[in-house]
Amino acid sequence: MDQLTAVLTAISHPSRRAIIGQLANGPARFLDVAKPFDTALNAVTKHLKLLERAGLIERRKQGREVYISFRGEPLGQVAGWVHEYERFWNQRLDQFARYFKDKNKKEKK
Amino acid sequence: MKNSKKTLELKFERTLPAPPGEVFDAWLNPKIPGNPWNMADKLLLNPKVDGFFYWKAKETSHYGRFTEVERPGRIQHTWVSPNTLGEESTVTVTFLKKGENTLMTLVHSDLPDDDKARSHEQGWNYFLNLFPEQFGDASRKRK
Numbered sequence: 166m167d168q169l170t171a172v173l174t175a176i177s178h179p180s181r182r183a184i185i186g187q188l189a190n191g192p193a194r195f196l197d198v199a200k201p202f203d204t205a206l207n208a209v210t211k212h213l214k215l216l217e218r219a220g221l222i223e224r225r226k227q228g229r230e231v232y233i234s235f236r237g238e239p240l241g242q243v244a245g246w247v248h249e250y251e252r253f254w255n256q257r258l259d260q261f262a263r264y265f266k267d268k269n270k271k272e273k274k
Numbered sequence: 275m276k277n278s279k280k281t282l283e284l285k286f287e288r289t290l291p292a293p294p295g296e297v298f299d300a301w302l303n304p305k306i307p308g309n310p311w312n313m314a315d316k317l318l319l320n321p322k323v324d325g326f327f328y329w330k331a332k333e334t335s336h337y338g339r340f341t342e343v344e345r346p347g348r349i350q351h352t353w354v355s356p357n358t359l360g361e362e363s364t365v366t367v368t369f370l371k372k373g374e375n376t377l378m379t380l381v382h383s384d385l386p387d388d389d390k391a392r393s394h395e396q397g398w399n400y401f402l403n404l405f406p407e408q409f410g411d412a413s414r415k416r417k
Contacts, residue, residue: 255286
């Protein structure tokens, strides 16, 4: 699996995006990462393995504790894969479509 | 001379709740949010065949020439910007009646498929902007 595929796989699951969101605020210990989830610790471990394989997190031992931190660099691969005009036109067209939806809502009132 | 440079084509579709004529007019009206002219800080726009446009937003200039303007079905113009590496690309927009709606299709073709044409910095911002919305929200929902 190339790194781009690994990154896309890693960010495709809402739980893993939630973990990234949490770690974006700063490093955390495993149990702190697992705390917001209702799932078994095993499931969280699997999510972390996929994130680690994609290079999106790293573990660092500090004394007796292991801290997990977020690494943003691999997201650059995904960013580079998205063409500037892909982003530009999608934003413009979404806004254009929203204008017509809002206009219709106002007219129905 | 045949252009041997590698190019790519991007295609986008949206279904809009209005007839094609209304959507066509809105697409060329700089006051309507979402069309490319609306975001310009400086705009010159002459949407007629062989009419030119120039718009500048966030210190980036875009130029083009209208090649087809057929109300209500089709608009085509060239598009030159730093992201096309100064080369002429082509934007074709079609408006097709679908019941009470319009299927709007935008094809941006002849784009140079080159790393320089891909904006890494912009891409980064795009993903970083997703953080509060997607990642942050997903995390909050679980608390």
